[in-house]
Amino acid sequence: xxxxxxxxxxxxxxxxxxxxxxxxxxxxxxxxxxxxxxxxxxxxxxxxxxxxxxxxxxxxxxxxxxxxxxxxxxxxxxxxxxxxxxxxxxxxxxxxxxxxxxxxxxxxxxxxxxxxxxxxxxxxxxxxxxxxxxxxxxxxxxxxxxxxxxxxxxxxxxxxxxxxxxxxxxxxxxxxxxxxxxxxxxxxxxxxxxxxxxxxxxxxxxxxxxxxxxxxxxxxxxxxxxxxxxxxxxxxxxxxxxxxxxxxxxxxxxxxxxxxxxxxxxxxxxxxxxxxxxxxxxxx
Amino acid sequence: xxxxxxxxxxxxxxxxxxxxxxxxxxxxxxxxxxxxxxxxxxxxxxxxxxxxxxxxxxxxxxxxxxxxxxxxxxxxxxxxxxxxxxxxxxxxxxxxxxxxxxxxxxxxxxxxxxxxxxxxxxxxxxxxxxxxxxxxxxxxxxxxxxxxxxxxxxxxxxxxxxxxxxxxxxxxxxxxxxxxxxxxxxxxxxxxxxxxxxxxxxxxxxxxxxxxxxxxxxxxxxxxxxxxxxxxxxxxxxxxxxxxxxxxxxxxxxxxxxxxxx
Amino acid sequence: xxxxxxxxxxxxxxxxxxxxxxxxxxxxxxxxxxxxxxxxxxxxxxxxxxxxxxxxxxxxxxxxxxxxxxxxxxxxxxxxxxxxxxxxxxxxxxxxxxxxxxxxxxxxxxxxxxxxxxxxxxxxxxxxxxxxxxxxxxxxxxxxxxxxxxxxxxxxxxxxxxxxxxxxxxxxxxxxxxxxxxxxxxxxxxxxxxxxxxxxxxxxxxxxxxxxxxxxxxxxxxxxxxxxxxxxxxxxxxxxxxxxxxxxxxxxxxxxxxxxxxxxxxxxxxxxxxxxxxxxxxxxxxxxxxxxxxxxxxxxxxxxx
Numbered sequence: 001x002x003x004x005x006x007x008x009x010x011x012x013x014x015x016x017x018x019x020x021x022x023x024x025x026x027x028x029x030x031x032x033x034x035x036x037x038x039x040x041x042x043x044x045x046x047x048x049x050x051x052x053x054x055x056x057x058x059x060x061x062x063x064x065x066x067x068x069x070x071x072x073x074x075x076x077x078x079x080x081x082x083x084x085x086x087x088x089x090x091x092x093x094x095x096x097x098x099x100x101x102x103x104x105x106x107x108x109x110x111x112x113x114x115x116x117x118x119x120x121x122x123x124x125x126x127x128x129x130x131x132x133x134x135x136x137x138x139x140x141x142x143x144x145x146x147x148x149x150x151x152x153x154x155x156x157x158x159x160x161x162x163x164x165x166x167x168x169x170x171x172x173x174x175x176x177x178x179x180x181x182x183x184x185x186x187x188x189x190x191x192x193x194x195x196x197x198x199x200x201x202x203x204x205x206x207x208x209x210x211x212x213x214x215x216x217x218x219x220x221x222x223x224x225x226x227x228x229x230x231x232x233x234x235x236x237x238x239x240x241x242x243x244x245x246x247x248x249x250x251x252x253x254x255x256x257x258x259x260x261x262x263x264x265x266x267x268x269x270x271x272x273x274x275x276x277x278x279x280x281x282x283x284x
Numbered sequence: 285x286x287x288x289x290x291x292x293x294x295x296x297x298x299x300x301x302x303x304x305x306x307x308x309x310x311x312x313x314x315x316x317x318x319x320x321x322x323x324x325x326x327x328x329x330x331x332x333x334x335x336x337x338x339x340x341x342x343x344x345x346x347x348x349x350x351x352x353x354x355x356x357x358x359x360x361x362x363x364x365x366x367x368x369x370x371x372x373x374x375x376x377x378x379x380x381x382x383x384x385x386x387x388x389x390x391x392x393x394x395x396x397x398x399x400x401x402x403x404x405x406x407x408x409x410x411x412x413x414x415x416x417x418x419x420x421x422x423x424x425x426x427x428x429x430x431x432x433x434x435x436x437x438x439x440x441x442x443x444x445x446x447x448x449x450x451x452x453x454x455x456x457x458x459x460x461x462x463x464x465x466x467x468x469x470x471x472x473x474x475x476x477x478x479x480x481x482x483x484x485x486x487x488x489x490x491x492x493x494x495x496x497x498x499x500x501x502x503x504x505x506x507x508x509x510x511x512x513x514x515x516x517x518x519x520x521x522x523x524x525x526x527x528x529x530x531x532x533x534x535x536x537x538x539x540x541x542x543x544x545x546x
Numbered sequence: 547x548x549x550x551x552x553x554x555x556x557x558x559x560x561x562x563x564x565x566x567x568x569x570x571x572x573x574x575x576x577x578x579x580x581x582x583x584x585x586x587x588x589x590x591x592x593x594x595x596x597x598x599x600x601x602x603x604x605x606x607x608x609x610x611x612x613x614x615x616x617x618x619x620x621x622x623x624x625x626x627x628x629x630x631x632x633x634x635x636x637x638x639x640x641x642x643x644x645x646x647x648x649x650x651x652x653x654x655x656x657x658x659x660x661x662x663x664x665x666x667x668x669x670x671x672x673x674x675x676x677x678x679x680x681x682x683x684x685x686x687x688x689x690x691x692x693x694x695x696x697x698x699x700x701x702x703x704x705x706x707x708x709x710x711x712x713x714x715x716x717x718x719x720x721x722x723x724x725x726x727x728x729x730x731x732x733x734x735x736x737x738x739x740x741x742x743x744x745x746x747x748x749x750x751x752x753x754x755x756x757x758x759x760x761x762x763x764x765x766x767x768x769x770x771x772x773x774x775x776x777x778x779x780x781x782x783x784x785x786x787x788x789x790x791x792x793x794x795x796x797x798x799x800x801x802x803x804x805x806x807x808x809x810x811x812x813x814x815x816x817x818x819x820x821x822x823x824x825x826x827x828x829x830x831x832x833x834x835x836x837x838x839x840x841x842x843x844x845x846x847x848x849x850x851x
Binding site for chain 3 (some may be wrong): 338364379
């Protein structure tokens with residue numbers, strides 16, 4: 001693999017709340033190159049916290065520590081908030097589950113794409129509009145001229161997600177962090193959004209960190225998978241080898257998934273073992 | 285005669301220019317003891333069918349009958365006692381200020397049944413919740429535990445038909461497996477008939493012997509589990525749905541996009 | 547069982563994870579709410595003032611140093627001092643005693659208005675929100691009509707029509723205060739109407755009345771209590787305003803508004819005649835606002851800042 005875009009070593013996130021400290025992410029290490037890397041886990045596993053920690057989008061009560069948190073060779077931990085904002089705007093983009101919450105409800109979607117364009121390039125409004133429509137077409141929106149004038153509540157979930165991707169691509173990011181980007185979408189629409197992300201990785205050489213709970217999807221869509229449980233990465237493997245997972249938790253998770261044609265009276269359920277939550281690093 | 289007969293069910297919602305056809309001549313029937321599925325994407329009307337059967341919408345046309353008795357003939361309380369429903373969101377379907385005990389006793393009070401304490405204890409046991417949950421509030425429970433409470437509420441009246449509206453789509457996969465197993469156990473134990481709505485074909489395949497595929501308020505195709513597994517689906521929409529839910533496939537995505545353009 | 551609970555300390559009973567009765571669950575909830583409330587010093591200040599006022603009203607004959615209506619012209623307009631803590635008015639009546647007795651009238655008005663306004667507002671608002679359609683349209687237009695009158699002006703008109711007096715002041719204030727409660731209850735009901743727990747109650751066979759009473763009411767009540775508490779300051783001020791204008795309580799009743807009104811002629815030379823009852827109004831109105839804010843944080847966390 002060539003130089004990784006993102007390199008995370010021993011990432012730890014602790015929350016300091018009213019009821020004491022909570023160790024949400026423990027010694028997580030991974031790299032993302034020009035590929036699709038998935039972080040998979042159930043709710044509370046800390047998978048979303050990892051994405052937010054990289055973006056430095058966690059609330060003040062969270063403390064982030066890491067041996068290394070390098071993006072394109074720069075140590076992100078040492079960056080000022082201003083430099084970090086610059087990276088968030090231009091080099092790393094984030095897609096969230098529900099596009100409706102990320103778009104401004106009182107501006108047309110086209111205006112919002114134009115605004116994003118103007119923020120990055122010194123061009124006229126007419127030029128920004130022309131480029132925005134190109135951008136909408138690039139994310140395979142049919143009739144982009146029409147969509148340009150729509151308000152967020154007038155577009156469907158899949159369309160909204162494509163618009164978010166169009167906006168995000170304007171500054172030419174090197175890394176995309178997608179947190180459950182397709183969970184709110186129908187399967188047929190999901191396919192289109194995934195194909196779009198797939199193209200970005202293949203054609204533009206963007207790195208994709210794909211945070212999801214959907215094992216089935218990750219298996220066919222991503223290149224590598226990290227499986228998280230109780231704040232730790234319990235296993236890392238190639239997506240097409242997910243069936244050969246060795247950790248008991250990964251195996252249990254895969255087995256509990258209903259599959260077409262499996263014909264089982266009962267689904268095997270997960271017996272959570274307390275030792276899974278023990279510190280892996282200390283065990284070694 | 286089947287247990288549930290839906291005949292030419294249509295529903296319009298909204299008024300004036302915004303009046304829209306939500307359901308368009310839906311007909312199907314479900315045998316006693318069967319789990320029948322309705323699968324489709326958002327806006328296909330699959331949940332609306334359940335809400336019509338449960339009596340949450342009244343302005344439909346056509347026929348809904350259970351055990352030969354139509355909805356219009358039946359008395360409301362009797363219908364409710366026989367037909368219960370489990371909702372998708374375990375966070376929204378439990379009253380935030382009622383304790384679990386209140387939630388489970390409420391249907392019993394409405395139907396003026398006796399031995400309330402005993403029945404509540406029994407149903408908690410049936411859905412696998414320890415008795416200590418009885419005096420908790422919903423916000424003190426996890427998503428899976430809440431869904432068990434919602435299931436217990438549906439079962440406490442001893443219905444013969446339970447309508448399941450995406451009952452596991454808000455849950456983690458390991459919890460989903462537990463809840464699906466629970467549904468299987470309860471079906472055997474209480475001799476239930478399920479009508480299961482889901483967007484997830486693998487859940488439908490796991491649970492249902494037969495199912496209807498819905499799109500834009502209409503039934504596109506009715507399939508048995510065997511037909512699904514032997515790849516006998518004929519409607520193009522069904523085929524796309526099956527392929528798209530199985531796995532991510534770039535070529536399929538491109539083909540689909542081209543088909544849409546054309 | 548009883549042995550078991552007596553061996554458990556109160557603290558354990560209130561924070562224990564295993565709840566064994568409905569009573570314990572309720573006690574625990576009250577305990578945590580109380581803890582949250584006590585963490586807010588301003589709200590506690592409000593509560594203390596309100597409690598002090600209630601105690602003053604109940605035990606007025608023991609607290610007051612003089613008969614509130616006893617005139618003593620030889621001691622008219624005495625400044626605050628040893629004999630009359632807050633001074634005397636133009637008829638030589640002890641202001642401190644009059645303020646203490648006046649708290650009875652203020653509390654009487656505030657409680658009466660709340661008792662009238664809360665049920666009316668709740669019933670109208672919940673019915674409008676739950677049934678929708680023409681029920682909603684009719685009820686809300688009526689509400690809008692009452693809402694469009696400035697409250698003091700409407701109260702003035704009523705007091706003028708029905709004649710001055712405390713009871714008429716209460717009716718007048720209530721007429722202008724219920725619409726805001728109705729609107730609040732309607733908004734709460736609307737957000738709940740489409741929720742699954744209401745649908746679940748309908749599927750259980752619950753009647754509309756039962757749903758309103760058992761399911762919607764418990765969620766509306768806390769925010770209505772908060773709103774009413776916050777309204778009390780306004781009620782108190784309107785009542786004082788009517789008293790000031792001579793349309794509320796009639797002399798010689800020691801009503802705070804009427805007292806400030808009577809004292810304004812002597813304001814330049816004898817500031818205390820106006821200032822003391824004015825301060826009472828200010829402090830109590832402030833206390834209701836602070837208490838209401840604190841209550842909102844505990845009962846209705848969604849609306850807090």
